[in-house]
Amino acid sequence: MRASWIAAGLLPLMLPTTSSFAQQGPIKIGLILPLSGTFAPNGEDTLTGTRIYFDSIGNQVGGRKIELIVEDEQGRPDVGLTKARKLVENDKVQILAGFVSTAVALAVNDYAREKKIPMVLSGDAGANELTMPGPLYNPFIVRTSQNGRTPAAAAAAFAYKNGWRKVATMTSDYAGGFDTIGGFAQAFCKLGGTIVQEQYPPINTNDYGPYVTNIQSGVDGVVTFLPGSAGLKFVKQFDELGMKAKYPLMDIFGQIVYEPFLPQLGDAALGIYSTLHYAPTIQTPENQAFVAEYMKRAKRIPSDNGADGWAGAHAIADAAKAVDGKVEDTEKFLAAFRPDKFASPKGNISFDKYGQLIQSMYVRKVEKTKEGYANVVVESFDNVDQFWPMTEAELESYKYRYSELKGSMTNCAKVLEKK
Amino acid sequence: MIWVIHTLNGISFGMLLFLLAAGLSLIYGLMKILNLTHGSYYLIGAYIGSTIIAKTGSFALALIVAPLVVALLGAVMERYFLRRFHLQELPQTLLTFGFLFIFADLTLWIWGGDPIVLPKPAAFSGSISIGDARYPTYRLALIGVGLIVALILWWFQERTRLGAMLRAGVDDAEIAGALGIDVSLLFTLVFAVGALLAALGGVLGGPIIGAQPGADFEVMLLAFVVVIVGGLGSLRGALIGGLLVGLLDNFGKIFFPELALFTIFVPMAIILSFRPTGLFGRL
Numbered sequence: 090m091r092a093s094w095i096a097a098g099l100l101p102l103m104l105p106t107t108s109s110f111a112q113q114g115p116i117k118i119g120l121i122l123p124l125s126g127t128f129a130p131n132g133e134d135t136l137t138g139t140r141i142y143f144d145s146i147g148n149q150v151g152g153r154k155i156e157l158i159v160e161d162e163q164g165r166p167d168v169g170l171t172k173a174r175k176l177v178e179n180d181k182v183q184i185l186a187g188f189v190s191t192a193v194a195l196a197v198n199d200y201a202r203e204k205k206i207p208m209v210l211s212g213d214a215g216a217n218e219l220t221m222p223g224p225l226y227n228p229f230i231v232r233t234s235q236n237g238r239t240p241a242a243a244a245a246a247f248a249y250k251n252g253w254r255k256v257a258t259m260t261s262d263y264a265g266g267f268d269t270i271g272g273f274a275q276a277f278c279k280l281g282g283t284i285v286q287e288q289y290p291p292i293n294t295n296d297y298g299p300y301v302t303n304i305q306s307g308v309d310g311v312v313t314f315l316p317g318s319a320g321l322k323f324v325k326q327f328d329e330l331g332m333k334a335k336y337p338l339m340d341i342f343g344q345i346v347y348e349p350f351l352p353q354l355g356d357a358a359l360g361i362y363s364t365l366h367y368a369p370t371i372q373t374p375e376n377q378a379f380v381a382e383y384m385k386r387a388k389r390i391p392s393d394n395g396a397d398g399w400a401g402a403h404a405i406a407d408a409a410k411a412v413d414g415k416v417e418d419t420e421k422f423l424a425a426f427r428p429d430k431f432a433s434p435k436g437n438i439s440f441d442k443y444g445q446l447i448q449s450m451y452v453r454k455v456e457k458t459k460e461g462y463a464n465v466v467v468e469s470f471d472n473v474d475q476f477w478p479m480t481e482a483e484l485e486s487y488k489y490r491y492s493e494l495k496g497s498m499t500n501c502a503k504v505l506e507k508k
Numbered sequence: 509m510i511w512v513i514h515t516l517n518g519i520s521f522g523m524l525l526f527l528l529a530a531g532l533s534l535i536y537g538l539m540k541i542l543n544l545t546h547g548s549y550y551l552i553g554a555y556i557g558s559t560i561i562a563k564t565g566s567f568a569l570a571l572i573v574a575p576l577v578v579a580l581l582g583a584v585m586e587r588y589f590l591r592r593f594h595l596q597e598l599p600q601t602l603l604t605f606g607f608l609f610i611f612a613d614l615t616l617w618i619w620g621g622d623p624i625v626l627p628k629p630a631a632f633s634g635s636i637s638i639g640d641a642r643y644p645t646y647r648l649a650l651i652g653v654g655l656i657v658a659l660i661l662w663w664f665q666e667r668t669r670l671g672a673m674l675r676a677g678v679d680d681a682e683i684a685g686a687l688g689i690d691v692s693l694l695f696t697l698v699f700a701v702g703a704l705l706a707a708l709g710g711v712l713g714g715p716i717i718g719a720q721p722g723a724d725f726e727v728m729l730l731a732f733v734v735v736i737v738g739g740l741g742s743l744r745g746a747l748i749g750g751l752l753v754g755l756l757d758n759f760g761k762i763f764f765p766e767l768a769l770f771t772i773f774v775p776m777a778i779i780l781s782f783r784p785t786g787l788f789g790r791l
Contacts, residue, residue: 125612125721129621164722262768290761291769293726295717296524298517298647299761302510318623318720325625325715330513331635331642349622496766 115156116409116416119176120187121197122212126164128317130349131189131394135212137387138398139186141379142406150406151414158182162193169193173200183207183416186401188214189394191237191265195225202227205419210234211401213316213394215342217268217491220445220475229419231426231444233404234397235366236475237265238272238491243364243450243470244312244341245276246478253309253337257286259300259323260314264492269314269341271491271498276478278501284312287498292319297326310337313345320345321354328357337362343464346455348390351462358455358462366473367393367435368453368466379434390463396434400446403431404438436471445475509639514758516638520647522754523654524716527709528727529734529746530661531702537678537741538698540597541590544604546706547728548611553578553707554719555619558626567629567711575707582703586696608724616721626714650712657708658747665743674698678741706731733776739789748787 120139122132136159148155158180162169169190176182177200185201186209188194194214201208208230210219215237218225248256256277260266266289274284286305290297301323304311311332315323324345327333340346343363351358369380369390379399383391404426409416411425423444430439436449449471453464470477476484488508497503532546556577557570564570585607593599632646665671676684677694685691709727710719717723730753738749753772760771767774779787 125616125621129616129721130623133621288765289768293722294768295726295730296517296521296758298521298716299514299758302513302517302641303762318625318718321623321625322716322718329635329642329644329646334642353624353627355627 115154116150116184116414117156117158117180117182118184118186118405119173119180119182120157120159121162121169121172121176121185121193122159122187123164123189123193124159124161128164128189128213130347131213131317131392132161132187134349134387134392134394135187135189135398135401137383138391138395138400139211139402140398141382141386141395142399142402146406150409151412153409153414155406162190164190164193166190166192166196170196170200173197177204177206184209184405186211186405187398188212190214191216191268192263194219195264198225198227198230201229205229207231207416207419207423209401209405211398211404213397215265215268217272217475220441220443222443222485226443228444229423231404231423231440233401233438233446234393235448236445237268238275239450239473239475239477240364240366241269241272241314241341242276242477243452243473244339244362245273245280245282246470247362247364247452247468248310248312248339249277249280249282253339254282255285255308256282256310256312256339257288257304257308257336258284258312258314258498259288259290259304261316261319262289262291265316266314267492267495269491270312271494273312273314273341274494274498274504275487275491278504283501284498287496289495290315290319290323292317294319294322297323298330301326301330301332304332304336306335308336310339312339312341314341316342316344320347321350324354324357324361333357333360339363343393343453346453346464348392348464351455351464355462359457361455362467363453363455363464364450365393365453365464366448366450367396368451368464370453370458370463370465371434371436371451373432373434373436375432376434391434393435400433400435400438403433404429404440407431441474443475447472447474449473450477509641512638513641513643514762515755516643516647516651518755518758519751520650520654520754521716521758522751523651524709524713524750525730525734525754526654526747526750527657527705527712529731529738529750530657530743531705532731533735533738533741533743533746534698534705535702536735538674538681539590539695540595541604541699542597542601543702544601544728545585545607545611546702546731547724547726548608548615549578549582549703549706550710550713550727551615551719551724552581552611553710554626554714554723555615555624555710556707557711557714558624558719559619561627567627570626571708571711574711575704578707578710579700579704583696583700585703586699590699591692591695608728612721612724615724619719621721623718623720624714625716625718626711628715646715650716653712654750657705658743661743670694670697730772733772736786737776737779739786742786742788745786745788752787 160172189212408425560570738745
């Protein structure tokens with residue numbers, strides 16, 4: 090009798106080491122986002138979107154509380170990896186999420202794979218290879234934002250359809266930029282178009298004057314991928330140096346016409362085309378409710394990052410619910426993401442077997458509406474998977490990675506060379 | 509005609525570099541302080557300028573008020589902090605490094621992380637035709653303003669009593685003090701003017717370089733490159749260095765686009781290897 094009483098007294102001390110106790114604690118999610126530096130606005134939007142969804146379900150799922158731990162990666166891969174280690178090893182998070190910068194996602198990728206930590210890419214990080222068979226593929230990854238090439242492929246489809254045959258490109262000089270513009274080159278060459286000039290300003294370029302002045306004359310359009318403050322600085326010079334009056338601009342991913350920038354761009358943004366998997370102007374109940382809530386919290390229109398964060402939170406919650414809150418069972422938890430289907434502010438979402446989402450792509454154009462400047466949807470492509478408009482086998486048959494195309498995209502023969 | 513545009517691009521950016529570097533050079537010349545807070549003055553100037561423009565719509569007001577506020581900030585920093593470590597280079601540099609981080613966090617807290625590009629004054633928002641190309645009048649105005657500032661600084665240094673005191677102080681602060689020059693006041697004044705110039709660069713450069721977290725570091729780096737090329741402590745060096753770096757950077761990006769990250773640093777390395785003191789440096 091006495092012995093069992095002593096044992097009972099000791100029990101609470103022993104419990105923390107057993108797994109049954111861990112499962113009664115909160116589901117800890119480590120969000121790695123840039124909250125300072127060039128990509129800070131993207132990070133903040135992802136965070137707001139994530140919070141909106143979790144708050145809407147009372148920060149609780151499968152009988153467990155949800156606890157968010159947010160870390161600033163400062164736009165630097167080394168900092169991102171350090172923060173990932175801290176989250177996993179000190180804070181004992183069960184899930185990593187967020188990731189705006191591709192470089193940061195790549196830096197954390199190996200670590201997450203080794204630690205078998207589910208990594209939900211709910212931020213902008215669009216490295217194609219992370220969700221395609223290959224050396225970088227990580228079975229612990231689920232992506233709820235987009236990959237680099239589909240908005241680029243949509244840009245090519247729209248540009249070609251509208252009679253653009255010769256284009257000049259302007260891309261920020263980093264891994265995510267090559268992925269994106271490489272995807273554009275492949276799709277555009279396949280359709281029959283040609284890139285006549287590639288330019289790659291470094292990410293921290295202060296003055297875009299030289300690059301804008303250098304744009305080859307006589308092109309049918311200029312295609313850009315310039316994230317963060319780069320796009321903002323670029324488009325001011327593009328407008329002032331008289332190029333905007335001459336050439337239509339296609340902004341892959343809508344980085345320049347990013348909603349928070351629109352008020353300060355003013356008329357300089359009018360008429361710019363962009364492709365993205367989201368537009369705040371989408372007329373669905375899910376999106377209208379989301380936009381209203383977002384405006385209430387952030388005092389501004391949500392960007393795609395907000396909708397991606399929301400979708401990431403929704404996918405995590407759905408999967409956690411499917412396994413009754415037992416997210417520590419990584420295999421079952423990850424498997425639960427795959428059949429998930431839900432309506433989101435950005436349209437209907439489902440996932441393929443690699444953990445990449447299937448969603449709609451929108452072509453938008455900046456117009457002056459009664460609510461101010463806005464990206465208005467002019468065309469949409471539905472159920473776009475990560476290989477669209479090709480099949481997995483066809484995409485696989487090209488022998489390069491997109492980053493290897495840098496410098497030779499003007500040569501379509503090379504771009505379309507098969508294995 | 510495209511080469512005229514390229515050259516104008518280079519000169520206007522060079523003038524901006526001059527504004528950013530002049531204060532740094534002035535402060536180092538007199539006080540031997542490597543002021544790592546210099547980029548923060550730029551950023552604070554640009555942010556205050558953007559707030560003033562947003563509230564009043566007046567670029568001119570921003571151009572006057574923002575630099576004055578930052579000048580006051582500089583004076584306070586010198587008077588109450590740096591003074592305690594007079595001529596101790598390492599503690600002073602570390603102190604300015606600390607201020608850099610404090611200001612970075614303060615600006616992030618006050619203005620948030622969204623990048624902004626300042627709107628241009630209405631009078632200079634158009635463009636003129638040069639051949640078949642359009643060129644923004646703002647960039648031309650920037651060249652004019654840069655020249656005017658250079659002229660004022662030259663006049664101040666060479667033609668005024670204060671300027672003579674400054675030159676005496678640069679040559680030998682101790683002897684200047686012994687001759688009855690109030691070196692202490694001079695130090696505060698020069699520090700304030702240095703900060704003012706950087707903030708002026710912030711408002712003027714805001715429509716081109718923009719303001720966002722991290723811009724303080726980038727601008728500081730640019731300013732250092734210019735003063736290293738031109739020679740520390742020399743205003744003429746800052747002007748020539750600014751123009752040289754602006755032009756080389758511009759043409760470097762066009763002729764050697766794959767070296768774009770280094771076009772600013774290559775000239776610096778080359779000049780340093782031939783003239784370790786920079787083009788006009790005496791130190």
